[in-house]
Amino acid sequence: MAESRDTSENKMMQGELEVDVIENTLKNIRPVNEALYATAQKHLDNLTKPPGSLGRLEEFARKLVAITENRNPVLDKKVVFTFAGDHGVVHEGVSAYPKEVTAQMVFNFLRGGAGINVLARHAGAEVIVVDIGVDYDFGEVEGLVKMKVMRGTRNFLKGPAMTREDAARCLKVGIELANGYAGKGYKIFGTGDMGIGNTTPSSAIAAVLTGRPVSRVTGRGTGISEESLNRKINVIEDAIRLNKPDAADAVDVLSKVGGAEIGGIAGLILGAASNRIPVVIDGFISTAGALIAYCMEPGTKDYMFAAHNSAEIGHKAMLEKIGLRPILDLDLRLGEGTGAALAMVLIEAGLKIYREMATFGEAGVSDEIVN
C-alpha cells in the first residue's frame, strides 16, 4: 500500500510522475501548420478594406486560426491565471515592499479590488488566483486555488531557490491548470504573477538564458532606490556564481534562481501549447516563465502572444530571444496579468474583424486596384 512507503520513496515516486506529465506535455507540442496563416489571410484580403490595412489585428486573427486549427475560432471564455509566490531573496533588501504584501495582495485579488480584477472585467476574462508558493497559510479561503508547492523559495544567495523536484512540481501545477481549463472550454489563457521580490529571480533567469550581463537586465521593479538597485545586481551576480545554473537546462535555471510562480507560468504555457490554446504572456515576470517554457520546447512560441513592452529593463532581451513582438507599449510595470488582460481585448478585436466584416462581394464595394 502507498501509505506504507516512507517519505523519501513517496517523494521519488511523485517526482517520477511529474516528469512523466511534463514529458508527455512536451511531446504533444508541435509548431502550428503555417499553411493556415495563408488560409486566414485569404479571407482577410476579401474583406472591405485595402489588403493588410488592419496591420497587426490581421496578424492576431491569422495566428488564432493557425493555433486552433479552426477556420472560425471563438474567444468566448477567457481566463487570466495569477500565480502567487514568495521569495527568500527578499531578505537581501531587493524589493521596495515587505514580503507580507504578497499574501495581502492575494486577498485583494479575491475581493476583486486589484488592477488585474478591474482590467480582466474590462476584457471579459475571469481571474484565477493560484497559491503556488506564498509564505502564508491561507486556510480555507473562497476562490483561492490552493496548489502550494512551497512556502516561499529559499534565499538563492545561500543555495538553490528550490530543488529540481519542486521546480518540476511547479511546472506540473501550470500544466494541470491548463489541462483543466482547456477541458472546461476556455479558449484563451493569460498569465500573471504576484510575488514581492520576483523581478530578482526574473532578472537572474533573463541573464542566464539570454547571456546578457546582469546589469543590463535588472531594473527597479516596483520602485527601489539606486542603492538598492546596485545591491540587487550584486545579489543576482553572486547567486549565479554560487549556484551555477546551466543555461542549456531551463529546469535547472528555474530551480536554482527562479521562483514558484515563474514555474507555474512556464507550466501553464507548456500546457496551453499542448492543448492548442493561445496564451497571452503578461510582462517581465511572465516572460521569464515564457522563456523557461520556450527553452524547454521552442514550439511553444507559436502559441504565445506578448502582451506588452514592460517598463522594466531586461524585458526586451527576453522577448527578442523568444522572437515575440509586444502588442502594447503603455509603460506598464505592475504585473498580475494586467497587460495580458488588456492585450486580450486587442486580440479579440482582430478576431472580430476576421469574423464580422463584410466581404467586397457582400457589400458591393469595388476591390479593383487602379494605380
Next chain:
Amino acid sequence: MAESRDTSENKMMQGELEVDVIENTLKNIRPVNEALYATAQKHLDNLTKPPGSLGRLEEFARKLVAITENRNPVLDKKVVFTFAGDHGVVHEGVSAYPKEVTAQMVFNFLRGGAGINVLARHAGAEVIVVDIGVDYDFGEVEGLVKMKVMRGTRNFLKGPAMTREDAARCLKVGIELANGYAGKGYKIFGTGDMGIGNTTPSSAIAAVLTGRPVSRVTGRGTGISEESLNRKINVIEDAIRLNKPDAADAVDVLSKVGGAEIGGIAGLILGAASNRIPVVIDGFISTAGALIAYCMEPGTKDYMFAAHNSAEIGHKAMLEKIGLRPILDLDLRLGEGTGAALAMVLIEAGLKIYREMATFGEAGVSDEIVN
C-alpha cells in the same frame, strides 16, 4: 425678408454666420487646469499598486479628470464620427481605388459591415456616418447624417480645393455635431474619415503645416505603386506651388489643399474642446484635421488623445508638431475611425482603474516603501 435676397448676398450672410460660430467656439476653448492632473494622481497613488506602475493608463485617467473638471468622470456614451468626402485630385491617379468606393463604403458603414462598425461595437461606441462632401446623391438613406457642403472638392492641381467660405462651412458641420452630441450626453468622441484619395490632401496639409518636404510626409495610402507614389508627390508639390497656402492661416491651408472630411474633423475637435469633451484622433487623415484645429487654437491639444501610430509616413511629423504620443502602434492604415475605436477601449481601461481599484486602506495592503 430673407427670401428676397439674391444668392450672393445670402451666401455672404451665411459665411458671416459661420465665422461667428467658429469664433465663438474658439473663444470657449481654454487649456485644462493642470492642477487637476495632480488631484487625480493623488487618488491613483493611493490605489493598491506601486506608484505610477500602470503607466499610461494613469495618464489617461488624469487627462479625463482634467478635461471634464470632474473628479469622477464616466464614459458611458461613446461615439465615433466618420466624415465622408470626395477629392477632385483623384483624377491625377493618386489613389489605388476608384472614386466610386467612397459612396460604396458609406453604404457599407450604414449596413454595419465595415472595419469601423466591427471595432466600434467592440468598444461599445456608436458610429455616426456624415456625408460632408461625397460626390454622390444618397437621397433618403436611413442612418446617414446629411450635411453635404459640396459634391467633392475641386482638383487642387488646377486651383483651390474649395472656397474659404466652404472650408468654414465644413468646420461648422463638425462644431454643430460636437455641440449636438455634447447636448445628448455623449462623453467621448472619436474621429474618422472615408474618402478615396484623402491621404493626398492630408500629406499636403502635413507638408505645409509642419514645414517638412512633401516627399517626407507622403506615403502609399491604400497601397499605390512606386510610380503612382512619385506622381502623388509631384502633384502635391505642384499644388502647393500653384495655390500658395499660407502656413500661418490654417483655414487657408484647409481650403486650398484640404478636403471636406478633414474640415469636418477639425471642426469636431474644436467643438469637443469647447464643450470640454475628450476627443480621440484616429490616424493620418484625422491627424491632418487635428493639426488644422491645433493651428487655429493650440488649447485644443489638451482635449486630444492620439489613437495610434499610423503606418502612413508623415503621421509622426504631425503628431510631433501637436505634441501628442500615440496610444497604439499596430501598423494600422485603414482610417474610418478604426484606431480611435480601439484606443477608446484603453482610455476606458485607464478610467476603470481610477474608479474601481481598491485603495491601500480599503484592502489592508501595506503601502510602506522599505528599500
